[in-house]
Amino acid sequence: MIKRLRDLSIRRKLIAMLLFTNAVVLALVSAAFVVNEANRFRSEMQTELTALAEIIGNNSSAAVAFNDRQAAGETLAALRAKPYIRTALIVMQDDTVLVRYLAPGSPAHPLPFAVVAGDRVSIDPLRFRDALQRSRSPLAIGEDIYGVHRILLDGQQIGTVVLQSDPREFTDRLVRFFILVTGVMLSALLLVYFLATRLQRLISVPITHLAQVIEAVSAEKNYSMRAEKQGNDELGTLIEGFNEMLVQIQRRDQQLEAQRQELEGEVQRRTAQLSAANRELSQTIAELVVSKDAAEAASLAKSQFLANMSHEIRTPMNGVLGMTRVLLESGLAGEQRRFAEAVWNSGESLLSIINDILDFSKIEAGRMELEPAPFDLHDILGGVLEMFAAVAQRKGVDISLHLDPGLPRYVVGDAVRLRQVLVNLLGNAVKFTSRGEVRLTALPLAEQGEGWIKFEVTDTGIGIRPEAQAHIFESFSQADYSTTRTFGGTGLGLAISRQLALLMEGELGLASEFGVGSTFWFSVRLEVLKEVPECLVQQSAPQEGGAKPCFDALVLVAEDNPVNQDVVRHMLGQLCCRVDIVANGELAVAASAEGKYHLVFMDCQMPHMDGFAATRAIRAREEGEGGRRLPVVALTANALTGDRELCLAAGMDDYLSKPFDCRQLAEVLLRWIPERATNYPDSGTASQHDAGAAGQAAGQAAAQVGGTERQSSPQKGEQQGEQQGDAPERDASEGKIPVFDRDGLIQRLGDAEFVEMFVEKYLESTDKLMKLLRQAVEAEDYAEVRLHAHSIKGAAASIGAEVMRAVAFRMEESAQLEQERSGLPELFRELEQVLADFRAVAAPV
Ligand code: ADP
Numbered sequence: 003m004i005k006r007l008r009d010l011s012i013r014r015k016l017i018a019m020l021l022f023t024n025a026v027v028l029a030l031v032s033a034a035f036v037v038n039e040a041n042r043f044r045s046e047m048q049t050e051l052t053a054l055a056e057i058i059g060n061n062s063s064a065a066v067a068f069n070d071r072q073a074a075g076e077t078l079a080a081l082r083a084k085p086y087i088r089t090a091l092i093v094m095q096d097d098t099v100l101v102r103y104l105a106p107g108s109p110a111h112p113l114p115f116a117v118v119a120g121d122r123v124s125i126d127p128l129r130f131r132d133a134l135q136r137s138r139s140p141l142a143i144g145e146d147i148y149g150v151h152r153i154l155l156d157g158q159q160i161g162t163v164v165l166q167s168d169p170r171e172f173t174d175r176l177v178r179f180f181i182l183v184t185g186v187m188l189s190a191l192l193l194v195y196f197l198a199t200r201l202q203r204l205i206s207v208p209i210t211h212l213a214q215v216i217e218a219v220s221a222e223k224n225y226s227m228r229a230e231k232q233g234n235d236e237l238g239t240l241i242e243g244f245n246e247m248l249v250q251i252q253r254r255d256q257q258l259e260a261q262r263q264e265l266e267g268e269v270q271r272r273t274a275q276l277s278a279a280n281r282e283l284s285q286t287i288a289e290l291v292v293s294k295d296a297a298e299a300a301s302l303a304k305s306q307f308l309a310n311m312s313h314e315i316r317t318p319m320n321g322v323l324g325m326t327r328v329l330l331e332s333g334l335a336g337e338q339r340r341f342a343e344a345v346w347n348s349g350e351s352l353l354s355i356i357n358d359i360l361d362f363s364k365i366e367a368g369r370m371e372l373e374p375a376p377f378d379l380h381d382i383l384g385g386v387l388e389m390f391a392a393v394a395q396r397k398g399v400d401i402s403l404h405l406d407p408g409l410p411r412y413v414v415g416d417a418v419r420l421r422q423v424l425v426n427l428l429g430n431a432v433k434f435t436s437r438g439e440v441r442l443t444a445l446p447l448a449e450q451g452e453g454w455i456k457f458e459v460t461d462t463g464i465g466i467r468p469e470a471q472a473h474i475f476e477s478f479s480q481a482d483y484s485t486t487r488t489f490g491g492t493g494l495g496l497a498i499s500r501q502l503a504l505l506m507e508g509e510l511g512l513a514s515e516f517g518v519g520s521t522f523w524f525s526v527r528l529e530v531l532k533e534v535p536e537c538l539v540q541q542s543a544p545q546e547g548g549a550k551p552c553f554d555a556l557v558l559v560a561e562d563n564p565v566n567q568d569v570v571r572h573m574l575g576q577l578c579c580r581v582d583i584v585a586n587g588e589l590a591v592a593a594s595a596e597g598k599y600h601l602v603f604m605d606c607q608m609p610h611m612d613g614f615a616a617t618r619a620i621r622a623r624e625e626g627e628g629g630r631r632l633p634v635v636a637l638t639a640n641a642l643t644g645d646r647e648l649c650l651a652a653g654m655d656d657y658l659s660k661p662f663d664c665r666q667l668a669e670v671l672l673r674w675i676p677e678r679a680t681n682y683p684d685s686g687t688a689s690q691h692d693a694g695a696a697g698q699a700a701g702q703a704a705a706q707v708g709g710t711e712r713q714s715s716p717q718k719g720e721q722q723g724e725q726q727g728d729a730p731e732r733d734a735s736e737g738k739i740p741v742f743d744r745d746g747l748i749q750r751l752g753d754a755e756f757v758e759m760f761v762e763k764y765l766e767s768t769d770k771l772m773k774l775l776r777q778a779v780e781a782e783d784y785a786e787v788r789l790h791a792h793s794i795k796g797a798a799a800s801i802g803a804e805v806m807r808a809v810a811f812r813m814e815e816s817a818q819l820e821q822e823r824s825g826l827p828e829l830f831r832e833l834e835q836v837l838a839d840f841r842a843v844a845a846p847v
Pocket of ligand 1: 426431434466496
């Protein structure tokens with residue numbers, strides 16, 4: 003209800019309020035009037051009744067005194083003229099009713115205080131008094147009205163007249179009055195409504211107007227609107243306040259608009275500035291990208307250049323070293339020999355520096371990749387230590403290896419790179435230590451997991467100043483420049499080592515005290531093998547004269563003679579190499595193009611394309627592609643003076659005269675692919691640090707293969723030259739040479755196991771060649787004769803059929819010289835005889 007009232011419009015509310023207020027006031031006033039009027043009527047009627055009672059009392063006092071009911075009755079009968087008198091009683095002093103009058107037609111209305119007993123009616127004085135009292139109360143609107151008068155005789159009461167009026171008279175008058183009052187009240191309310199509908203406008207009109215303006219302002223957001231003030235009352239003040247508020251809002255709006263516009267302008271200005279800055283930034287970024295690309299390209303170009311330069315330098319260096327070897331093998335003596343040896347040693351040092359630069363540029367260009375393979379870790383560590391044993395001993399420095407009992411032995415990893423780091427650290431330790439000791443320790447890092455191994459190289463050398471420790475790992479950096487003068491070096495070793503350690507998932511660090519010593523350590527992760535891997539079984543078997551060298555290398559052999567193919571395959575197998583064999587130069591050029599070989603052994607004389615032409619083709623291709631220079635080693639059966647020069651001129655790096663042995667093969671491999679050696683104590687990067695030590699180490703290694711002492715390599719070359727050059731001819735003529743040099747063959751092969759098999763193969767292939775040779779001799783096709791005689795000679799040299807070789811050699815020579823050709827049939831018969839002799843001596847029974 004109240005809610006509904008609240009939701010009414012102000013206009014209605016005002017009308018309602020006025021109506022309600024007026025109604026209440028009028029109702030109250032009317033009620034007061036009605037009550038007042040009722041009381042007045044009542045008292046008027048009472049007075050009238052009392053007066054009437056008095057008259058009746060006076061008239062009936064005699065009748066009462068004589069107890070004359072009839073007379074009294076007649077007196078009362080006069081009341082018929084007053085129809086509103088309902089009942090009249092004359093009561094005696096003893097409270098008995100003398101006479102009773104009942105208005106005709108009115109129902110017998112027993113008086114509340116009358117007590118009827120048979121004919122006798124009496125009144126109960128108590129109840130009578132009570133009824134009288136109640137009827138006199140101002141609120142006794144509905145009560146009967148009584149008129150009472152005492153009948154006196156001689157001043158003494160003898161009876162009482164009681165008149166009871168019908169209250170209808172009273173209520174009729176009251177109803178009439180009430181209707182009048184109600185009518186007046188309704189008219190008043192009508193008037194009020196009429197006035198209210200007009201007067202409420204004084205309040206509701208300005209409020210409604212204000213509400214409409216507010217609505218319009220909020221709908222249109224038009225703050226320039228104003229409410230019209232209609233008076234100076236509170237509403238006027240309210241409207242004024244509202245208008246003032248609008249003024250302020252409008253002003254604020256204008257200010258805001260101005261600020262917004264200013265801001266917009268500012269934003270536009272800033273946006274323009276930002277766009278300009280952005281453009282500049284984009285341009286700078288683009289320029290930076292270009293610069294970065296250029297820098298990267300330059301860096302790559304630098305690395306590429308370094309790598310290429312290193313290759314480029316290596317090629318002439320190989321020439322210098324090769325020619326120096328030739329020079330040393332040419333029988334130099336005295337001072338000239340010393341000078342040549344100095345050139346050799348310097349060349350080796352230079353090559354090691356170039357190798358460092360090559361490694362470094364490979365790492366920088368991100369081209370350094372690990373080549374994991376199974377290897378014997380203990381062997382590698384022992385080998386590395388061995389390598390520096392002699393130098394340390396010469397300097398009076400103790401050198402020792404400590405292997406933790408938990409250190410795994412057979413692991414998979416890049417043995418070449420692991421050894422490179424070890425050699426570098428141990429090389430430095432030995433280099434910078436003049437007394438005390440150098441110690442190499444290897445231990446598993448169990449807490450980091452299986453396969454994690456830590457290597458420590460501790461020395462009691464010169465130590466490194468704290469300020470130098472931070473930067474010695476930077477490339478080309480040394481502790482101080484006096485180091486370069488005193489000890490030499492490039493400052494690349496540690497940088498390369500750290501990168502290699504990182505490549506092997508580990509790290510490299512150092513702890514050093516200046517003047518006391520240093521500990522360089524590095525960690526790597528290797529795969530641990532539970533069993534000895536198949537490829538290491540052969541190596542790990544104990545061998546006479548120490549461990550055989552082993553190379554993790556893929557070697558290509560270009561050789562047409564099946565016997566030679568088998569022999570060289572066997573020998574290289576003994577050195578752990580993987581071997582691919584092709585039968586001519588053309589195939590060798592094609593195979594080498596795959597880029598997977600570490601080295602090529604190239605027979606010089608082959609059908610279709612000889613070794614010289616093949617090597618020239620390989621070098622030409624390398625030049626065109628700018629790729630890695632593949633070491634090519636000639637296998638020559640001639641060993642004539644000038645042959646070696648021919649080999650080098652064709653682009654070959656080295657040569658081996660047939661028959662060569664396992665030791666010579668190992669030497670060549672060590673010289674050209676030292677980084678592929680896996681258990682060779684003196685191989686790898688030894689020469690990078692101490693060319694002399696490496697040379698010596700190479701000697702030791704070679705000694706281990708053959709089990710004999712070896713002098714320097716040039717001297718050996720000299721011996722070979724002498725023996726393999728003119729010697730066969732001379733010795734054959736003197737009949738000193740054996741039909742089958744079995745011991746020589748066993749020594750070359752490295753074991754006696756397969757001798758019979760090789761002999762059988764030799765005989766088989768030589769029989770075929772003999773047939774071809776016979777046809778060529780008979781047909782007097784001297785070129786063919788030369789070719790087949792050469793093949794027979796090469797195979798004979800490999801197998802140790804010394805007399806065969808000598809006779810085949812003579813046939814090859816005779817086929818070249820016109821005046822000698824007539825003797826060829828005779829020589830062929832001799833060859834047949836010698837072959838029969840060989841078969842008799844060598845063939846398995
Ligand atoms: P370098 O070819 O000059 O030996 P490295 O990178 O191997 O190049 O070593 C950098 C420098 O770190 C060395 O020149 C030397 O000053 C210092 N250094 C390395 N190892 C040791 C060591 N064991 N004791 C003292 N100084 C060392």
